[in-house]
């Protein structure tokens with residue numbers, strides 16, 4: 001009787017080409033994964049340091065709140081920064097002030113289709129790159145615990161929409177705190193607004209968002225509005241990777257700017273009032 005080998009790439013099998021070399025590729029296939037790992041690591045290090053700093057997150061004069069602390073929920077938050085109220089106790093150093101939103105934002109990004117591709121290749125190395133053998137013996141995909149949890153991404157999307165609304169509120173209310181207490185615009189307002197617009201671009205370009213508008217529809221023929229919205233989301237979706245990277249940068253930049261102004265290192269240049 002002849003044994004039948006499973007097809008190459010069958011989950012749970014070790015059916016790989018029997019060659020000793022890791023790869024025959026001569027190009028710099030490792031460059032992309034290395035740069036990706038460096039970029040993700042830089043963001044994680046910066047965000048972790050800032051989230052646990054519990055300081056320089058709020059500019060009283062112009063109501064600038066960094067997105068890393070929004071909504072601010074510790075009883076020790078500056079009262080004006082906690083526009084949605086606080087919990088009854090002051091958080092110890094190991095709890096971020098944005099205790100509710102940050103875990104969902106983290107899970108939203110962690111389970112994002114693009115970031116999965118990024119860290120599967122660059123950090124987990126499954127797969128490392130096309131035609132490069134990976135260090136793992138078995139491949140089970142996302143069919144088992146814990147990776148099956150990646151399917152929760154569609155629910156984290158709704159949480160991300162709510163948090164984007166909160167960030168939008170933060171950026172909007174800051175416009176009502178100019179030098180004389182009325183409407184005003186400073187460089188910080190522009191940074192907050194650009195950040196929130198790009199956050200919306202990232203959130204709405206999510207694959208789950210595309211499914212919300214276009215999924216399960218047998219035909220768009222009788223749904224012109226839904227078709228229009230699905231088309232717009234699909235356009236954004238083609239740039240999802242770009243928005244994923246840009247928003248990592250704008251989040252850090254926005255936080256860094258607020259930190260500098262809040263700490264008195266720089267003052268906020270005013271454009272109007």
Ligand code: FES
Pocket residue numbers: 108109111112113114115153157202203205206207208209240
């Ligand atoms: Fe990237 Fe949903 S696929 S955020």
